Amino acid sequence: MSDEANKGLLSPLRRKLLMGMAAVPAITMLPRASFAQAPATSAVNTTGLAVTDTEVTVGILHSATGTMAISETGSIEAEKLAIEQINATGGVLGRKIKFIQEDGASDWPTFAEKAKKLLVNDKVAAIMGCWTSASRKAVLPVMEQYNGMLYYPTFYEGLEQSKNVIYTGQEATQQILAGLNWIAKEKGAKSFFFIGSDYIWPRTSNKIARKHVENVLKGKVVGEEYYALGSTQFNSVINKIKLTKPDVIFTDVVGGSNVAFYKQLKAAGIDLSKQALLTISVTEDEIDGIGGENIAGAYACMKYFQSLDNPNNKTFVPAFKKLWGEKTVIGDVTQAAYLGPWLWKLTVEKAGSFDVDKIATASPGVEFKGAPEGYVRIHENHHLWSKTRVGRAKLDGQFELIYETADLVEPDPFPKGYQ
Amino acid sequence: MVINSRFFNRSELIGFIVLAAVLFVILPLSLDVFRLNLVAKYLTYAFVAIGLVLCWGYGGILSLGQGVFFGLGGYCMAMFLKLEASSVENTKIQSTPGIPDFMDWNQITSLPLFWQPFHSLSFTILAIILVPGLFALIIGTAMFKRRVGGTYFAIITQAVAAILTILIVGQQGYTGGINGMTDLRTLKGWDIRPDHAKVILYFVEVVLLFACIGIAQFIRLTKLGRILVAMREQEDRVRFSGYSVANFKIFAFCMAAIFAAIGGAMFALNVGFMSPSFVGIVPSIEMVIYTAVGGRMSIFGAVWGSILVNFAKTSLSESFPQLWLFGLGALFIAVVLAFPNGLSGIWADYVQPRIDRLFAARKPKPAAWTDDSVADGAPAE
Numbered sequence: 001m002s003d004e005a006n007k008g009l010l011s012p013l014r015r016k017l018l019m020g021m022a023a024v025p026a027i028t029m030l031p032r033a034s035f036a037q038a039p040a041t042s043a044v045n046t047t048g049l050a051v052t053d054t055e056v057t058v059g060i061l062h063s064a065t066g067t068m069a070i071s072e073t074g075s076i077e078a079e080k081l082a083i084e085q086i087n088a089t090g091g092v093l094g095r096k097i098k099f100i101q102e103d104g105a106s107d108w109p110t111f112a113e114k115a116k117k118l119l120v121n122d123k124v125a126a127i128m129g130c131w132t133s134a135s136r137k138a139v140l141p142v143m144e145q146y147n148g149m150l151y152y153p154t155f156y157e158g159l160e161q162s163k164n165v166i167y168t169g170q171e172a173t174q175q176i177l178a179g180l181n182w183i184a185k186e187k188g189a190k191s192f193f194f195i196g197s198d199y200i201w202p203r204t205s206n207k208i209a210r211k212h213v214e215n216v217l218k219g220k221v222v223g224e225e226y227y228a229l230g231s232t233q234f235n236s237v238i239n240k241i242k243l244t245k246p247d248v249i250f251t252d253v254v255g256g257s258n259v260a261f262y263k264q265l266k267a268a269g270i271d272l273s274k275q276a277l278l279t280i281s282v283t284e285d286e287i288d289g290i291g292g293e294n295i296a297g298a299y300a301c302m303k304y305f306q307s308l309d310n311p312n313n314k315t316f317v318p319a320f321k322k323l324w325g326e327k328t329v330i331g332d333v334t335q336a337a338y339l340g341p342w343l344w345k346l347t348v349e350k351a352g353s354f355d356v357d358k359i360a361t362a363s364p365g366v367e368f369k370g371a372p373e374g375y376v377r378i379h380e381n382h383h384l385w386s387k388t389r390v391g392r393a394k395l396d397g398q399f400e401l402i403y404e405t406a407d408l409v410e411p412d413p414f415p416k417g418y419q
Numbered sequence: 420m421v422i423n424s425r426f427f428n429r430s431e432l433i434g435f436i437v438l439a440a441v442l443f444v445i446l447p448l449s450l451d452v453f454r455l456n457l458v459a460k461y462l463t464y465a466f467v468a469i470g471l472v473l474c475w476g477y478g479g480i481l482s483l484g485q486g487v488f489f490g491l492g493g494y495c496m497a498m499f500l501k502l503e504a505s506s507v508e509n510t511k512i513q514s515t516p517g518i519p520d521f522m523d524w525n526q527i528t529s530l531p532l533f534w535q536p537f538h539s540l541s542f543t544i545l546a547i548i549l550v551p552g553l554f555a556l557i558i559g560t561a562m563f564k565r566r567v568g569g570t571y572f573a574i575i576t577q578a579v580a581a582i583l584t585i586l587i588v589g590q591q592g593y594t595g596g597i598n599g600m601t602d603l604r605t606l607k608g609w610d611i612r613p614d615h616a617k618v619i620l621y622f623v624e625v626v627l628l629f630a631c632i633g634i635a636q637f638i639r640l641t642k643l644g645r646i647l648v649a650m651r652e653q654e655d656r657v658r659f660s661g662y663s664v665a666n667f668k669i670f671a672f673c674m675a676a677i678f679a680a681i682g683g684a685m686f687a688l689n690v691g692f693m694s695p696s697f698v699g700i701v702p703s704i705e706m707v708i709y710t711a712v713g714g715r716m717s718i719f720g721a722v723w724g725s726i727l728v729n730f731a732k733t734s735l736s737e738s739f740p741q742l743w744l745f746g747l748g749a750l751f752i753a754v755v756l757a758f759p760n761g762l763s764g765i766w767a768d769y770v771q772p773r774i775d776r777l778f779a780a781r782k783p784k785p786a787a788w789t790d791d792s793v794a795d796g797a798p799a800e
Contacts, residue, residue, distance in 0.1 A: 064741045103740035108599060109692050110736075113457065117737070120453045134598040138692060141602045145612050159524060198589060199597045200524055207526070228588060229597065419514050 038094025045354045047147075050123040056095045056354060058083070058341070059102060059118035061129030061139075066106025067230075067255070072131045074285055075153050075337035076101070077324045079128045082341035085319070092345045093354070100124060108138040115139040119146040125354045126151060128340040131333070133157060133201050140165065149356050151340030154333050155280070155302075157204035158413040163360045166343060167383045168376075169336040170303055171413045172205045175280050178388035178405050179301030180212055180250075186403075187276050189247035190219045195237055195261075197281075198226040202252035205280060208418045209250060215417070222246050227253065232260035238268045249277040258286050262294040272297035278390075283331030284397060292397040304335040304373040305391045305399040316372035329397065335372050342368050343378065375408070383411030426636065429778070430771050434719040435632075442625045452614040459621045459689040461729035462628055463489075466682030468710045468721035469628075469635050470675030475707070476715035477644060478671035479651030480568070484576030485679045485706045487583050488551040490698030492680025494587075494594070495550060497693035498534060499543040500603035500611075501595075519600070525592030534593075540607060547684045548677055555676030559669035566665070568654075577700050584699040599694025603687065611688060624685045628722070631678050635718050638674065647671055679706075712754050714763030723762050 041053050050057035060079050062072040083097045091097060100122050102114035111130060118124045119142065126149040130136040133156050143150050143164040150165045158171035183189050192213050196202025206224060213219045222244045225237045234257075241249060253261050258281070265272070277298040284306050287295055306317060306329060316338070320330055343366060348354055351362035360382075367377040377385045385408040391399030427435055446458055467485050474480045505519045513523040518530050536542045558579065562572055587594045595601075603611070610616055638644050650657045650664055658664045687693045696702065713724020731750060735743035758764050 065744050101740050103736050103743065105736065105744075107696055108601075108694050109690055109696065112690070112692060113460070113733075114736075116453060120451075134694070137598045137601045138694075141604075141612075141691060157524075199591065200521070203591075204524060228585065414512070 039352070044093055044352065045125075047355050047357075048123060049125045049354050049356075051095065051125060051354050054095060055098050056092055057098045057100060057122060057124050058344070059115075059122065059124040059127040059129065060099050061102050061104055061111065061114055061118060061127050062131060063106040063135075064101075064103045068104075068106040068131055068135075070289075071255070071285060071333070072104075074328075074331060074334035075128075075131060077328070078153075078320070078330075078334045078338035079341055081320055081323050082338050084323070086341060086345050092348050093352075097341070097345075104129070104135055108132075108134045111135040112138040112142050115142045115148070115150075116146065119143075119148045125149070125348075125356075126344050126359075128153075128337065128344075130154070133199075136160075136165075147356050149344070149359055151344060153337035153340060155336070157201045158208075158415070159204065161381050161383075161413050163382070164356070165382060166340070166363060166378065167411075167413075168339040168343065169333060169384075170386060170388070171383055171411050172201075172208050173412050173415045173418065174383075174386065174388060174409045175301055175303070176205060176209050177212055178409060179278060179280070179299075179390050180209060180217065182390055182403050183248055183276060183278055183299065184217045184219065187247060189276065190217075191222045191244070191246045192219060192248050192250050193222055193241055193244060193246035194224040194250050194252075195234075196224075196226050196252040197229050197231075197254045197257060199229060202226065202254070202281075205252050206250075208415065211418045219247075227257060229255065229257070231257050234261045234264045235268075238264055238270070241270065242268070247276060249275065251277065251279045252281045253279075254281050256289070258282060259289050259291075262290050262298075266294050272393075282393070283333065284329040284399065285331040285334070287393060287397040288329055292393065292395045295393045296395045298393045299402065300391050300393065300399060302332040302389055302391065302399075303386045304332045305389065305401060306330045307391075307398045308373065308389075308401060310372075310374055312370050312374065313372040339368060339371055339376060339384070342370065343376075347378075377408070379411050381411060381413060383413060385410060426640065430767075430774070431636075431719070433774065434717075434766075438719055438722060439629070442628075443622075447618070447621070452617050455621055456617045456689060457729075457733060458726065459617070459624055460686065461726045462624055462722075463682040463686040463689065464706060464709055464729065465628060465722040465725040466631055466685070467675075467679040467706045468713060468725045469631050469718055470678030471707060471710040472715055472718050472721045473635055473638060473647075473678075474671045474675035475710065476717075477639065477647040477651065478668060479647075480668055480672055481573045481707070482576045482672065482675065482703075483573045483700070483707060484578075484580040484703050485675065486698045486700075486703035487576070487580050488555065488676040488679035489683040489686070489702070489706070490583065490587075490693075490695070491551040491554060491683065492547045493683030493687045493693040493697060494600070495537070495543055495546045495680075496684035496687035497600040497603060498537040499540060500606065500687065500691075501600045502530075502534065502537055503606070503608075504602060504604040519595070520602075521595040521598065521600075522592055527592045531593055547680050551676045551680035552673050555673045556669060559672040560665075563665040563668040563672075568668075577703070580698060580700050580703050584695045587695040587698060595694075597695060599692065599696070600687075601692055601694075603691045603693075606688065612691060617689070620685075620689050624689065627681060627685065631681065632718055632722070634674075635678075639718070643667070643670075708751060712751070712761050714761030714766075716760070717763030717766075720761055720763030720766070727762070 041051055045051040060076060062076050063069050083099055087096050102118060104111040104114055118127055128151045130139055130152050131154050136152055148164055151168055152165055153168050155169040155175050194206045196206055210221050213221055223240055278301060279298060280301050282300050321328060346368060347359050347363050347366045350366055351358040363378045363382060364380045369375055379385055388405045388409050389401060390403040392402050394400055467489055474482060501519045507517040510516045515523055515528045588597050646662060646667055650667060654664055709725040709728050710721050712728050714720030732747060735746045
């Protein structure tokens, strides 16, 4: 307690000092001098991180090879773009960001090994990385043991909270509940059929969705089926759907299985313009593989769509395409990955230090007004306040925004009544 | 010299001394704890590779499912560690405290029966050896008694690896599913995560590795080893001579399984982690590659193969995160094309003759060792 009180006294002082320092280059209008005026390394880095007078090193840890590469490449690209932009506007506390990229190779223990390497060998100030829950679970003990800072971009199942992680994606309730409310109201939906891939995220998401459907919406779940990751045969479940005729098909099938699932759904004569389907696992990236014509009409529940019409997104999308090519698409997770370096920069500047402990305490309340999704703020529990949005898939592979919550939705990784 | 000159011939003795010097002295002195821990991880595969030298190199039984045994050993160890990490105090946040976190996520409310014995360390150690051993015994008996061998056997071991992976992934409430068992912390209250623990675990592992090398070498030198080679070269002749070929094969397969399981258990301890990604087909084939690169006839070669291939994997992926797999692939092709007998072949062809000449110059006496000519005979396929 007394510790916190001390920090409370110290931090405004430090912030004023920093503000004063930041003003110096503005007065002299000499960009070169700005680096010389940066706060002394000994003051902003007391734990021996890789921070010099002109540079600070961060790690990027995603799968560049293996089955997850197709999903994680977008995140790598977004993080590099953010770092480039931050460097172009003066860096962090007057220091340019340098990054070390490591390949997790779609292999969870490799993630743990590389995270350890980044923290122990390279002493990076923060790591932007991980994608699957499995990789995060593998990396988490390493982050906690060596006191690192991880910015994790993927929407995930919740049930986790760590001093050493900032979750820039949505946890399950943030992603699911508003979407279910909307579809129940809009479509008068009463019966739901759940289909998911068989691992922790779909199972937990469906558990939360089931409680919500049964207890809050007073509806019924008429079926719940799971398929192994990579599975491509969905005919039996499609027959069950035809028999039970649910108002809504609710899916969290991931990865390559999606391609088979939507093609077989179409081949079986289920027309998504008549049969409501709500997915929490298909972003623009997946549609690239599925094909717009196979999924047009389906609803997706996310916090970001490439087609969002706001000033931030209008500068973000062209900047992304300029760097990574006209043909790239930007999905929900890619945008969340873009938030990582920015939130870290803002937190470092708020804390006036690169020290992980100070960043962890300074994180709650940090807000990023330039987020392509609009505006985000870090909650006490290290997740983000953000809006839930429902989009409808179009033929061209983009989503059309149908609904968004009026306010930011509070992150709640341990939802009461949904366990 | 303490070591009996009959137990190791001269070239093996040099190999032994070099390996012991590197693992016990040079690496611990020259590497920081992080890198030393990586070497410990590489060495866990060396256990598997030694088993494969016995079973594949000598017995001629190609198993493409060693990941199964590596995984079984690793999971046994991980189950014990996970239970210890899931004490009631550590898991207060769960709806059912005192059970592993992944069970809680899967709505399991009490510890399943088959998990109960893993509260005991002595049971766990027994299980690490017996579970994979018995499993290998069952597979081996079912296959070899029916005279299933060669390619068919390799395919069946692959199927077993695939089945076990699917089973582990599918039963995530009991096994942790695709996430595996993470966040393993203490062994009987002793924290396995800090640096000094990593160093101690490294030396424990190296000692165990040399014990396995000793056992493998012993098997190789006894009559049993000769029969294995004979069986590989001319199975029918051995059978007609009155030997039960199936029993010898089962024995070699079980030994390989037990070695792999010890490696798996050490993996769980050193890395603090176990997941189905070590059980499946791909890791099993990788383990065969380590043996092939090292030289499948050479016990020391297998150890070097495991260390060097994994070292190449780490350093290539650190330097070229996007392209490293191509580099690794090229390395394999180059080694297999240029040196079909692997690293030990390079040693035997290029280094050994020089050493021999050196010794011969001092002591002009013909080498009386003829075992190599039998052991390094034409490869059996």
